[in-house]
Amino acid sequence: EADIYQTPRYLVIGTGKKITLECSQTMGHDKMYWYQQDPGMELHLIHYSYGVNSTEKGDLSSESTVSRIRTEHFPLTLESARPSHTSQYLCASSDAGRTEAFFGQGTRLTVV
């Protein structure tokens, strides 16, 4: 069954640690996205990719970085986590054309 997976679902980590949030999709979608969302607040696009070796910054500035070496995989990395990075991170993917984006279950990150 086609789906989009994010790991871990929850992460509590100390300040200064390097973290990588994983996102994988089995739908063969070209486009992938990372959104950041605080509780009760709107979605903010922080990174997107239109295909392998293609990455762009989103509308909200983020200290995180992304890579797209394989079509199905779009990890997000924070080199040095800070409490201000505490948020929910949502990964999504979509096919070429006018189709909708499918979301993963999200990673809730807490930096202490």
Place this chain on the structure above:
Amino acid sequence: QKEVEQNSGPLSVPEGAIASLNCTYSDRGSQSFFWYRQYSGKSPELIMFIYSNGDKEDGRFTAQLNKASQYVSLLIRDSQPSDSATYLCAVRAGANSKLTFGKGITLSVRP
């Protein structure tokens, strides 16, 4: 002006009523329009999409698109308490454009 505006809300309706959710967008070249539902603490899930002017019905949900006026709306008939959630409007300008979300409208359906 934000690209996708959802200004009304929060919205509260009694069970069984019609809930009307509105969204306007700024890019006249927009081609694809989506409504997502997001329960608290969960990811957004697609409930409707519409590409052409007019109405599109799916069960209790109707999406309405008016490109000349640059608005898209979602009607929920016979509202149920389980419809209580935040509804996100999303717009895509073209095949290779990113999906832009509005800030969402929170709907509460009173039993």
